[in-house]
Amino acid sequence: MHRAGAYLAAADRVLPVLGHDALALPGAVRLGEPCDRLELGVVAGDVVVVGAGTLAFPALTVRGVRTWRPARVARGAVAHAATGPVRSALAGGCPAAPDWLAPAVVEALTATAPEQAVGRLVGRGPGLTPSGDDALAGALLVRRALGHVPPRGRPDPLAAAVRARLHATTAVSASLLAAALDGWATPEVVALVDAVAAGDLAATRAALPPVLAVGHTSGADLVAGLGAALDPLAATGRTAA
Numbered sequence: 001m002h003r004a005g006a007y008l009a010a011a012d013r014v015l016p017v018l019g020h021d022a023l024a025l026p027g028a029v030r031l032g033e034p035c036d037r038l039e040l041g042v043v044a045g046d047v048v049v050v051g052a053g054t055l056a057f058p059a060l061t062v063r064g065v066r067t068w069r070p071a072r073v074a075r076g077a078v079a080h081a082a083t084g085p086v087r088s089a090l091a092g093g094c095p096a097a098p099d100w101l102a103p104a105v106v107e108a109l110t111a112t113a114p115e116q117a118v119g120r121l122v123g124r125g126p127g128l129t130p131s132g133d134d135a136l137a138g139a140l141l142v143r144r145a146l147g148h149v150p151p152r153g154r155p156d157p158l159a160a161a162v163r164a165r166l167h168a169t170t171a172v173s174a175s176l177l178a179a180a181l182d183g184w185a186t187p188e189v190v191a192l193v194d195a196v197a198a199g200d201l202a203a204t205r206a207a208l209p210p211v212l213a214v215g216h217t218s219g220a221d222l223v224a225g226l227g228a229a230l231d232p233l234a235a236t237g238r239t240a241a
Helices: 084-093 101-110 115-119 131-145 157-164 171-181 187-198 201-212 218-236
Strands: 005-010 013-018 049-051 054-056 061-063
Touching: 005 171, 013 171, 084 187, 084 201, 084 218, 101 115, 101 131, 101 157, 101 218, 115 157, 131 157, 131 171, 131 187, 131 218, 157 171, 187 201, 187 218, 201 218
Parallel strands: none
Antiparallel strands: 005 013, 049 054, 054 061
16 A cells, blocks of 8 residues: 555556556556545555456445556657757756666666666665666666667567566566556656657756656656666667668
8 A cells, every 4th residue: 555545466567556646657547536535445465356347445346437548658760869958957957866877777778788787777776666777767768769669579688688677676666667668657757758859958847847756766766867878879879770
């Protein structure tokens, strides 16, 4: 149970069940009640039955009424590079990140065999979503936005390395990393990534504060990973077709 709702362990994924004013996590069930009025009556270890459009908690049943579309970073069709002012806005608006974050992000994006660099990121740091995971998610999202994801059917060593390490972090963070590999994130994060990829300084400045406000350090770490990814992505050129 979390102040914003509950996270259910369902087979090989986590199903967030959240108040309507919580972060719109990809793959979440969003409830009609706000977070401060949620009374799901569930504790760790309780069994919740999921199926047929319902979530049967021990004390109540949640019924699905409508679907919603999570936010997704578009796969880049052409190579872009964030402008100097955009990069400066990211660096200036972001608190100092741990020293080990940026080098590991750069190595993960540039190494032919990124397993070691990914291993230095996934699961490293405190919190429900560790710092290394948040930074890696930011890098993965902007990598997609800048057109560096190989076409479907072609090998993607970075994606394979991330998927192979998902067991090394929390279940919630693993779900978010898996989503980031396919471009899914909260609307706030997608807006920032889109603005950076477009080189739009005004939009970047407007989108930065909501992301930095996420969690204790999660937003800042994600921005740090996003910023660290820009130079190596620009230097290596577009890897997509």
